[in-house]
Amino acid sequence: MLSELAPNHYFSGISLTADLADDLHSFASGLPSEHIWNQTVQTIARIPEIITTWIFEYLPESQNFRLLALQSRSEFHIPELVSKYSVPCHHVVDSNMIFEMNLVGEESFFQPLTETFLEKTSAMYLGYPIRSDIGTVIGVIGMVVEDKFKHKFKNLKLIDVIADQLSQELIRFKNENLISQTLNTASFVKHSLAELFRLLSSRSNDLTTICRNYLQTGTRLFGLPLGLIASKIGDDWEYSLVEGNVHGIFEGQRFSKEESKFAKNNESPSAIILNKTAESFTPRVRTHLLELGVSCLMEFPLKVHNQTIGVLGFYGLKDQEIESVELFQRVFELMGIGLATTIEKHNIDLLSKIVFLEKDYPIP
The missing domain is CATH 3.30.450.40 (GAF domain)
Structure with missing residues (x-):
């Protein structure tokens, strides 16, 4: 997975082994999914050169991303539901690979960042895929980072492990939602048919x-x-x-x-x-x-x-x-x-x- 990245200068900073261990432990602790999403972005954001990081769930039926968690050092907000092609994360989905992009001149999605934090530093977007058990992209870890990365491979390996664990949690999350939606649909159909029968009778x-x-x-x-x-x-x-x-x-x-x-x-x-x-x-x-x-x-x-x-x-x-x-x-x-x-x-x-x-x- 790391071979998908061309050599570049990204994150420099300390190892996150201890934080990662705590984060991985939370996946097996039975905590709510929302807690895991938030804890994960907080863990990633501890890398010194991370400016902003978020987790998207990909919704292929509607061609949208749903925001699961966001952590930012500056004022930056993402709507709960975002059209696929309005954010650079779509490159991760379409290519099924890590995607990087220089933010120089970028004024749409990242405009709140470029107007404040990014004026003082050169920055990059990095999108990391969260894959299903059959290899399709079901989510994206999005990051805005300072343009330097002395310990690139060490930190990307940690994010790689986090992505694998997020995959398991996101699959469980999607399955639970699907079951819940199916039960709600069945309940609505049963109730509506009973009401229609009552009206017709x-x-x-x-x-x-x-x-x-x-x-x-x-x-x-x-x-x-x-x-x-x-x-x-x-x-x-x-x-x-x-x-x-x-x-x-x-x-x-x-x-x-x-x-x-x-x-x-x-x-x-x-x-x-x-x-x-x-x-x-x-x-x-x-x-x-x-x-x-x-x-x-x-x-x-x-x-x-x-x-x-x-x-x-x-x-x-x-x-x-x-x-x-x-x-x-x-x-x-x-x-x-x-x-x-x-x-x-x-x-x-x-x-x-x-x-x-x-x-x-x-x-x-």
């Missing part, structure tokens, strides 16, 4: 009660504070039912076809889900919702006899996000289909009663 003849029950169930299932059923009234739209005490949205509130933003979307039988209503989504979100601070939305067209008669929607506020978009979409679509079917059945039953009455009481 309702024997109520009051359509308003049925629709309001759907709204109340949806706000609980999806964790979103506002639920709406918008109905088509001629060429305009109206919020027929509102669930959630949100100032500025009320039952009976009408808005034009142009303001509805439903026209381009309601031909699709699938749900429309927008997570983070950023500027790119603004043309698809009603202006009065944006003014209220709606941050995410789920909308489903209610079709009866192949005609869109309304929209079922749930909305998050401020910085709220929809956590499991794909899973929520499937459950939400089943909910929307169930409500549309119930409305259609209700109309058919009502029509049948009218026909029955006309037969018993013929109009003279």
